Amino acid sequence: LQILSQGSDPMAIQPYYQTVFDAIVQVIHDETDKRKIHTMVSRFKGTAEEIPFASVVNAVGNIEDWLATMKIEQQYTMKDICRRCAEDIEAGVGVDGLRSFVDNMPPQYALLGIQLMWTMDVTEALDNCRVKKSGVGDCTKKQTQIISELSSWCLENLPNRMVRTKYETLVTIQVHQRDVMATINNMFKAKKLHSSSDFEWLKQARFYWQPEEEDLCDDDGKLCVSVTNVDFMYMYEYLGCKGRLVITPLTDKCYLTLMGALQMILGGAPAGPAGTGKTETVKDLAKALAKQCVVFNCGDGLDYLAMAKFFKGLASCGAWACFDEFNRINIEVLSVVAQQIITLQNACKLG
Numbered sequence: 001l002q003i004l005s006q007g008s009d010p011m012a013i014q015p016y017y018q019t020v021f022d023a024i025v026q027v028i029h030d031e032t033d034k035r036k037i038h039t040m041v042s043r044f045k046g047t048a049e050e051i052p053f054a055s056v057v058n059a060v061g062n063i064e065d066w067l068a069t070m071k072i073e074q075q076y077t078m079k080d081i082c083r084r085c086a087e088d089i090e091a092g093v094g095v096d097g098l099r100s101f102v103d104n105m106p107p108q109y110a111l112l113g114i115q116l117m118w119t120m121d122v123t124e125a126l127d128n129c130r131v132k133k134s135g136v137g138d139c140t141k142k143q144t145q146i147i148s149e150l151s152s153w154c155l156e157n158l159p160n161r162m163v164r165t166k167y168e169t170l171v172t173i174q175v176h177q178r179d180v181m182a183t184i185n186n187m188f189k190a191k192k193l194h195s196s197s198d199f200e201w202l203k204q205a206r207f208y209w210q211p212e213e214e215d216l217c218d219d220d221g222k223l224c225v226s227v228t229n230v231d232f233m234y235m236y237e238y239l240g241c242k243g244r245l246v247i248t249p250l251t252d253k254c255y256l257t258l259m260g261a262l263q264m265i266l267g268g269a270p271a272g273p274a275g276t277g278k279t280e281t282v283k284d285l286a287k288a289l290a291k292q293c294v295v296f297n298c299g300d301g302l303d304y305l306a307m308a309k310f311f312k313g314l315a316s317c318g319a320w321a322c323f324d325e326f327n328r329i330n331i332e333v334l335s336v337v338a339q340q341i342i343t344l345q346n347a348c349k350l351g
Contacts, residue, residue: 007063023240042240078236086209
């Protein structure tokens with residue numbers, strides 16, 4: 001209501017961007033014309049990260065219209081950076097050039113870069129393993145060298161906490177990538193794995209840049225995230241500088257199950273004791289796909305009308321929602337909510 005009532009004044013919307021976008025805390029307006037927005041800002045523990053929009057956003061007309069334009073412009077801007085990141089990786093970023101690449105990229109795309117590089121290296125090693133048998137072992141050594149290089153950066157006197165978190169997140173993901181490569185190498189030596197189409201590799205979250213494909217932004221390339229035979233488009237939500245979960249075998253299973261469910265237009269319901277990371281795992285998968293994920297704590301006071309409003313918002317913006325403590329909703333309300341969900345799922349299947 002505050003956003004709608006003050007929509008005629010773009011400056012008055014500054015406190016509310018964080019409720020609309022995943023990581024945008026505020027925006028920077030043109031000094032001469034306050035209706036022109038040229039930069040989005042994400043704050044991390046006192047340090048601001050500024051990303052200029054690819055094109056200036058004109059904050060004129062209805063508030064909902066120019067906010068939607070800003071959302072699209074955010075995605076175009078992220079797509080441009082993603083394309084540059086993928087081209088750098090394809091051109092060849094070795095262990096020696098990794099520091100320069102990481103420092104020149106926002107945290108979101110520094111991480112994506114090492115995931116693209118890992119996917120490309122492992123796929124190439126497995127595709128050529130019958131011709132070059134040492135390729136898998138060489139790839140394993142490279143992953144170990146990368147983790148050593150990343151770890152050494154964390155021991156330096158870094159300029160701010162955002163840079164430290166950026167490096168630590170890279171280390172977190174690279175540890176998993178090194179471990180996966182070590183497992184693949186052992187299976188290759190034991191002759192239990194023979195190509196890049198083996199399930200041990202396909203079950204991992206793999207990142208591919210497809211320059212000839214089209215996605216939601218334009219037809220100039222597409223970033224695809226694959227798990228088994230499920231392919232998801234990267235959604236280009238600006239995530240700022242955020243940490244990532246340590247990936248365990250159980251996390252991998254959650255990703256595998258949730259991605260398979262999403263392909264069939266279904267939801268997921270992670271089960272387990274309190275505090276084991278069910279919600280965080282769902283949020284982490286959303287980060288891997290650059291998708292906004294809204295977490296909502298359910299209670300016994302929730303009715304079907306409130307849930308209907310929630311679903312309307314999700315359907316219109318395309319975000320994910322994670323309903324914590326879903327079982328707390330009264331059974332009479334749950335039956336109606338189930339009907340709402342199946343109606344949405346059937347509509348998605350028809351669409």
